[in-house]
Amino acid sequence: MGDILQVANSAPFWIFASIIVGIVVFQAFIFLWIAKKSAPDAGMSQRDVTTAIRAGFISSIGPSFGIVIVLVSLIALIGSPITLMRIGIIGSAATESSAAAIGASSAGTELGASDFPVEALSAVVWTMFLGGMGWLLFAMIFTKSMGNVQDRIQKRNPKIMASVALAAMLGAFAYLANEQMVTSLNHAIAGILALISMIGMMIIADKKDISWLKEWALGFSLVIGMATGYLSTFII
């Protein structure tokens, strides 16, 4: 294990990680600029822009720390820079841990095994980086086509697109929430409490016209959901 961590934490991997972080940061700034330029045409005032930025920032804190906690378990196995690149910044925890496991098993070993040759690390790296390319290629090639389809639907009936967007979001998150909540009663409590507190805050924010509450709503619901989920483990 010591050998492969020495390789995985060596300078070249930190350089690769910095370049990839650089690409992601560059893209984020470019799109902030693109969005800023067209904000007035999309009906966003300068105040809306600030509000949207603040809401994005506040809401990202909880998810980010969630990612950090998953990250820790893999740093010990495949080193910091690879974990940072694959899980933190361009991949996601769920898919990349299975890519790593599959890569290791194709090299005839498993993650964390005492005899983990550097060739096995190489197999893991190949599987993660090439396997993750599928999403990138699809997004690069077909986002334009999806945009064209959306345009055509919108021209025919603009109201359909609004319903489709709402329903897609509800469908995806209803499934994801269900999947998490059947894990244990505590998970169910966390999910339901987060859902109820979000609805409560959104209703209050709308009724009393408190715009800052909408910016904080996701952050607050996360804390309420996580805290009650965790506290419930002492009872159930």
Next chain:
Amino acid sequence: MTYSTDSTVGMTTAETANTEQDTMASFYRRSHFWGRTTLLVLIIMCFAPPLYMSFVLDAHPGWGVIATGLVGYASFIGIMWVLEPITYYPTLGVAGTYLAFLTGNIANMCLPCSSAAQKAVNAEPGSKKAEVAGVFGIAVASLANIVVLLIMVIGGTYLITLIPPYIEGAFNFVLPAIFGAVLGQFAYKTPQYGVAALIIGMIILFSPIFSLIKIALCVALTITAVLFMEKKKGNI
């Protein structure tokens, strides 16, 4: 690239000295150009770590092992390369898709932050305003996530040991809390659709279907159900 001059700005947009006007048309043109460029650069960059391992460090695992790993991974995750971008497109829009698929962590970070930004500026799902607000949300979240991860990874295992155990325990429930909260955020205005989505999600979750297509199926069925109910109400 086409240079569209058919833009009809007027109202609030300040006419700039720029040759091109900052309409939504230029928003899409810039998004496609920069989205595709950054994805292409990242795809090229993703070859570097595996090639470095095989041919500089001389730790080539053999093409057979690499193929086994990739085929093994693709055979169970490959369908997601196509289904995920399509499933999330109605919510993310063009620019959001380029951002989210480069950044990764879509369901657990990008989408929640995008929807928080949209709700904070009272944007209708599927509207131009929602699309631009979502871009601010995701781009800022991506930057904030990088800062958090860098601090944690560079601070090393030391910082991570500073996290008290009850906080770590609470983060076991971060996913159900995120998913429940986002569901609440979209369901509070149309609770009957939220309930419908939850029921569809529960049925699909326990159906004996290949598990990776379940989320796309749930989205497709929820869209169908919502469009059907909207049509019955005469809204579309």
